[in-house]
Amino acid sequence: MQTDMPGARTPPRNAKSRLCRNVVIHGYCKYENRGCEYNHDAGVQSKPPSGSQSNSSPVAETKTKLRVDSPVFTPTKSLAGDILASFPPKASEPTVAQQLPAAQRATYEQYGAGDSEVQPFELSPYNRSGSVSTSTVHDPASPFVVPPPQVGISDLSTLGHSMNRMSLSGQQTLTERPSSQSHASYYQQNAQVDPYFVQQQQQQMTVLAPQQPLQYHLYSSALPHISNLHPHQKTIHAFFMSDRLREELQRKSEAVQQVLDPTSPDYQQLPVEIHHYHTFYPLDLHRDRSTKVFGYPTWVYKAFSSIDGKPYVLRRVEGFRLSNEGAMSSIEGWRRIRHANIVSIREAFTTKAFGDHSLVFVYDYHPLSTTIYAKYFSHPSHSNTGVPEKNLWSFITQLASALKTIHSAGLAARTIEPSKILMTGKNRIRLNCCGIFDMLTYDAGKNIPSHQQQEDLLHFGQLIVALACGSLAAVHNLPKSIEYIVRHYSVDMKNVILYLLSKPSSYKSIDDVVTMIGPRILHEINSAHHYNDLLEGDLCRELENGRLVRLLCKLGFINERPEFNMDPTWTETGDRYLLKLFRDYVFHQVDENGSPIVDMAHVIQCLNKLDAGIDEKLMLTSRDEQSCLIVTYKELRHCIENTFQELLKQQ
Numbered sequence: 001m002q003t004d005m006p007g008a009r010t011p012p013r014n015a016k017s018r019l020c021r022n023v024v025i026h027g028y029c030k031y032e033n034r035g036c037e038y039n040h041d042a043g044v045q046s047k048p049p050s051g052s053q054s055n056s057s058p059v060a061e062t063k064t065k066l067r068v069d070s071p072v073f074t075p076t077k078s079l080a081g082d083i084l085a086s087f088p089p090k091a092s093e094p095t096v097a098q099q100l101p102a103a104q105r106a107t108y109e110q111y112g113a114g115d116s117e118v119q120p121f122e123l124s125p126y127n128r129s130g131s132v133s134t135s136t137v138h139d140p141a142s143p144f145v146v147p148p149p150q151v152g153i154s155d156l157s158t159l160g161h162s163m164n165r166m167s168l169s170g171q172q173t174l175t176e177r178p179s180s181q182s183h184a185s186y187y188q189q190n191a192q193v194d195p196y197f198v199q200q201q202q203q204q205m206t207v208l209a210p211q212q213p214l215q216y217h218l219y220s221s222a223l224p225h226i227s228n229l230h231p232h233q234k235t236i237h238a239f240f241m242s243d244r245l246r247e248e249l250q251r252k253s254e255a256v257q258q259v260l261d262p263t264s265p266d267y268q269q270l271p272v273e274i275h276h277y278h279t280f281y282p283l284d285l286h287r288d289r290s291t292k293v294f295g296y297p298t299w300v301y302k303a304f305s306s307i308d309g310k311p312y313v314l315r316r317v318e319g320f321r322l323s324n325e326g327a328m329s330s331i332e333g334w335r336r337i338r339h340a341n342i343v344s345i346r347e348a349f350t351t352k353a354f355g356d357h358s359l360v361f362v363y364d365y366h367p368l369s370t371t372i373y374a375k376y377f378s379h380p381s382h383s384n385t386g387v388p389e390k391n392l393w394s395f396i397t398q399l400a401s402a403l404k405t406i407h408s409a410g411l412a413a414r415t416i417e418p419s420k421i422l423m424t425g426k427n428r429i430r431l432n433c434c435g436i437f438d439m440l441t442y443d444a445g446k447n448i449p450s451h452q453q454q455e456d457l458l459h460f461g462q463l464i465v466a467l468a469c470g471s472l473a474a475v476h477n478l479p480k481s482i483e484y485i486v487r488h489y490s491v492d493m494k495n496v497i498l499y500l501l502s503k504p505s506s507y508k509s510i511d512d513v514v515t516m517i518g519p520r521i522l523h524e525i526n527s528a529h530h531y532n533d534l535l536e537g538d539l540c541r542e543l544e545n546g547r548l549v550r551l552l553c554k555l556g557f558i559n560e561r562p563e564f565n566m567d568p569t570w571t572e573t574g575d576r577y578l579l580k581l582f583r584d585y586v587f588h589q590v591d592e593n594g595s596p597i598v599d600m601a602h603v604i605q606c607l608n609k610l611d612a613g614i615d616e617k618l619m620l621t622s623r624d625e626q627s628c629l630i631v632t633y634k635e636l637r638h639c640i641e642n643t644f645q646e647l648l649k650q651q
């Protein structure tokens with residue numbers, strides 16, 4: 001093996017006919033005239049064919065092979081300069097900053113990135129295509145705006161944080177903003193407070209791109225049927241959760257991120273912030289305010305908390321003036337209840353931010369949920385199609401479980417009615433709006449939970465009758481409805497209904513219902529465990545991807561870093577240079593026509609091998625195709641670990 005110190009080892013006999021490795025790596029050998037025995041005429045070395053990034057081609061194998069663990073592998077600065085010089089930005093090409101959208105460019109220049117004359121990195125093809133956009137996505141037919149998918153929760157919490165800071169330093173508190181003041185003028189007034197936030201708002205207000213449907217199947221399109229796979233072989237689908245689940249989760253995430261179109265009248269009317277909640281988004285889309293459940297008009301909004309950045313549901317009871325401060329304590333018992341079939345309540349407060357006296361209840365937000373009413377009773381086509389018995393038993397089991405917990409805590413649900421039972425997934429229901437009645441009808445010492453618990457059981461029975469008969473009117477003609485149920489459902493179902501509808505008595509309790517439905521509870525547990533297994537299987541597949549994402553993040557921290565430790569050539573030297581070539585090897589391969597090879601399987605395979613640090617060798621070729629390096633994944637893994645540690649130390 002060669003070294004750059006002549007005499008360190010005795011050169012082989014045929015040294016004169018072998019190209020000096022210093023010439024290959026550095027472009028010159030400083031020992032050329034000081035005793036180095038090797039050939040320094042680079043012209044004798046044949047140029048490798050173009051497109052030679054391919055994995056171990058026979059032609060490439062004949063090139064000079066270098067190992068990463070050889071004593072010399074730190075190209076001098078001049079080499080780094082050469083490498084950069086071989087990729088000069090074309091004068092006619094727009095600079096990095098010029099290629100960014102205006103808003104991003106401002107940020108880019110603000111951080112001084114645009115100042116440096118030559119950026120030692122190129123824009124990736126993704127940037128060039130401009131496919132990554134920060135513009136707000138807008139459906140012309142809808143007053144609502146869906147932020148682009150890449151805006152994550154972290155972005156939302158940043159927004160919340162910005163708002164927080166704004167409220168801390170602003171002249172006027174946000175909570176009591178006069179309703180006549182528009183959002184736009186409010187932001188203009190506060191422009192000096194938080195330019196970042198205002199810039200974001202202005203961008204949202206002016207850049208309303210047409211809504212693009214989310215592409216749910218970007219990385220695992222349907223495959224032809226593949227049989228005879230070896231046990232160790234996997235298709236690309238095996239690395240991702242099922243399409244159905246992914247689509248569902250993405251839709252939910254989209255719903256979480258949905259915000260109001262700033263130009264819509266709704267947006268102008270809503271307060272910017274109440275308490276520590278901001279970014280209000282109405283969830284009840286029908287305009288007529290019903291008072292039939294609570295006796296007051298109610299409004300439901302999704303909003304984000306600036307304390308934890310999470311979305312919550314704020315239910316506003318309009319025009320309710322709280323006369324007894326003690327009523328607030330009635331919420332305490334509810335706050336302690338955590339149950340899979342009850343929408344958890346977080347807090348309640350009064351506000352005048354809507355221009356009236358309102359009482360606001362804060363609940364957990366369950367994206368894309370609907371109500372039993374909307375699902376089974378809102379459409380004419382729903383009538384007379386009762387819920388299948390299997391599903392009905394599942395609902396009964398879930399509600400009985402929720403009621404058992406509520407009654408055991410000495411409380412009563414008081415909201416067992418179709419529009420207040422939330423469906424948060426397939427056959428998954430949750431009791432909503434718990435605790436509201438307790439506060440609205442608070443009369444210290446006069447609330448009688450046992451009486452209200454009996455009412456809960458009665459309403460429970462009425463709900464099952466309505467669901468079984470497919471009509472809300474079924475409860476008004478019970479004999480006929482029971483007759484229908486006897487014909488279409490099991491005897492057990494009839495018995496449970498009759499028990500629930502029987503006269504209130506001190507012996508009637510949810511415990512009896514739980515005993516009656518015992519076998520169905522076992523069935524429900526079994527189904528829940530099956531579903532749990534299914535989800536765990538999906539999670540296992542994604543587990544591997546989490547590992548690869550961590551690896552990709554490390555590579556991202558290292559690759560193309562403009563400078564490190566005052567050294568602008570840092571990424572072009574030593575271990576980092578190898579990692580750069582590895583990145584090209586994984587992502588930037590081209591075929592014989594120069595077209596990009598977009599092969600997910602290759603990427604996943606390479607990253608898995610890198611993560612495992614196996615001994616398999618691969619050949620990396622420099623971008624000018626003048627040199628190639630044979631390294632093992634194990635060595636590359638060391639490179640990543642060492643370099644990443646180096647970065648961490650400088651934090």
Ligand SMILES: Nc1ncnc2c1ncn2[C@@H]1O[C@H](COP(=O)(O)OP(=O)(O)OP(=O)(O)O)[C@@H](O)[C@H]1O
Nearest residue numbers: 283284290293300313363364365366369370371419
């Ligand atoms: N905790 C929650 N998480 C997610 N969405 C919710 C939550 N609570 C309510 N919603 C949504 O808000 C919508 C409106 O709720 P609401 O209770 O007002 O129902 P409604 O059918 O409009 O009843 P009403 O006629 O009494 O106003 C529901 O359809 C539901 O999708």
